[in-house]
Amino acid sequence: MNSYFRAKVLSNTPLNANTFLLILQPVEQVREPVPGQFYMIETGSSYDPLLKRPFSYLRRTPEGIQFLYSIRGKGTRLMRDFQPGKNVQAIGPLGNGYPKAGTRNTPVLIAGGTGVASIFSLAAQLPSKAYILYGARCNEDLILLNEVKELEHRDIVCIDCTDDGSCGMKGTVIDALNELIATDFSRIPSPLLYACGPRPMLESLSQIAREKELKGYVSLEEHMACGFGACLGCTVSTVKGNKRVCKEGPVFPIREIVW
Ligand SMILES: Cc1cc2nc3c(=O)[nH]c(=O)nc-3n(C[C@H](O)[C@H](O)[C@H](O)COP(=O)(O)OP(=O)(O)OC[C@H]3O[C@@H](n4cnc5c(N)ncnc54)[C@H](O)[C@@H]3O)c2cc1C
Ligand code: FES
CATH class of the missing domain: 2.40.30.10 (Translation factors)
Known part of the structure; x- marks a missing residue:
């Protein structure tokens, strides 16, 4: 096809x-x-x-x-x-989608801004217990909050946050993740991170993943020209050499990207 x-x-x-x-x-x-x-x-x-x-x-x-x-x-x-x-x-x-979590993993999904589109498509298919951290600048920008909250019926814990504190926790999704790590993380079996959002958010996240030895995946939103691997316009550096976000990504193991 x-x-x-x-x-x-x-x-x-x-x-x-x-x-x-x-x-x-x-x-x-x-x-x-x-x-x-x-x-x-x-x-x-x-x-x-x-x-x-x-x-x-x-x-x-x-x-x-x-x-x-x-x-x-x-x-x-x-x-x-x-x-x-x-x-x-x-x-x-x-591109390649998010690899499936193992049966013993607890997916921890992290969405910043319009990165929620990619993360929501994953959250909607999760079969079991998971966490979703959803952040934006302000209340009005948490556009999918109702849909994300509805997932709570399916044992998905939703933590929402805004930079200005107009909804949910005041702070970024990185602050929310640090809070979760400081409080509940030891009780979460084999957490596996999945994230999509602005580049600085993903970079901070990958730093945390390295420090805490967490595994997971990030979906990158690079500029693209062709979208199917022909122009090399979307190349990023990884620990395994240069890779095309459109072809080998947009989802990459979190500790593989060289920021
Ligand atoms: C795999 C992938 C998935 C995406 N999914 C979504 C999505 O679900 N919803 C959504 O709103 N956007 C998404 N984006 C980003 C979206 O593609 C860009 O916002 C869009 O291409 C901008 O086009 P434009 O012509 O309006 O802006 P342009 O005129 O091309 O650029 C305007 C400004 O935006 C900046 N910009 C453009 N593209 C990007 C980018 N990819 N990352 C960061 N800054 C950029 C430019 O530097 C410039 O400052 C995704 C990008 C990728 C690669
Ligand atoms: S956009 Fe052309 S190779 Fe990725």
Whole structure:
């Protein structure tokens, strides 16, 4: 089955001043994604911007593929104007998803900002006890808080935090993780970290993972041009040499990245 596909915009709904929920309905057969994979989405039909933009999928439902995106620059500003019925070209699912946790592991999921899209796709599939630490700058930016809290019915402990203290714990997800480590961590069997968010957050997390000898995975959001391994534009340094985020990632073992 081809990774290139055409889709129709089913809806494009603002969730706060800067973040939208986009639902694309493929008009041809597509491969099913696994949590952590992403799609390249065409943002404009002219040459500017020429390149598709990468987005993690949030949910796959019978009606379509859901994405959560924040306005950053030209491409995402064009996406903001997508109207229902618009035809869009996309490529995906791309990259490697999150490796499954072992039966004895307790997944500890950490989401910063729109990194919650990637982490939520994983959380929604977890079979057993897990923790999810979800942080953003302020209350309005915790856009998926209700959906994340609903997971508590399935024995998933949700710890939310905001930089300004307007919701949940005051501080970053790194502060929340340090707090969890200081209090409950010794009672959590074989914690396994899964994280997606801004680069400084992932870098701090990987430092903690090294210091505390924790295992886990990070999903990186590098700039991408092609999305399928051809241009080398998304290369990062790892302890095993240079790797392409779009092809060998976006998910990497947490202690492998050289920041
Ligand atoms: C695998 C992957 C999954 C992603 N998933 C999501 C998602 O689910 N939701 C979401 O909102 N965004 C996600 N992103 C980031 C998203 O691709 C960028 O925000 C988008 O490409 C910006 O396009 P633009 O044309 O609007 O901005 P541009 O005009 O290209 O850039 C505007 C500004 O944003 C910065 N920027 C652009 N891309 C990135 C990036 N990847 N990382 C950090 N800074 C960047 C630029 O340096 C510039 O300052 C993901 C990225 C990757 C690689
Ligand atoms: S974006 Fe081209 S190789 Fe990764």
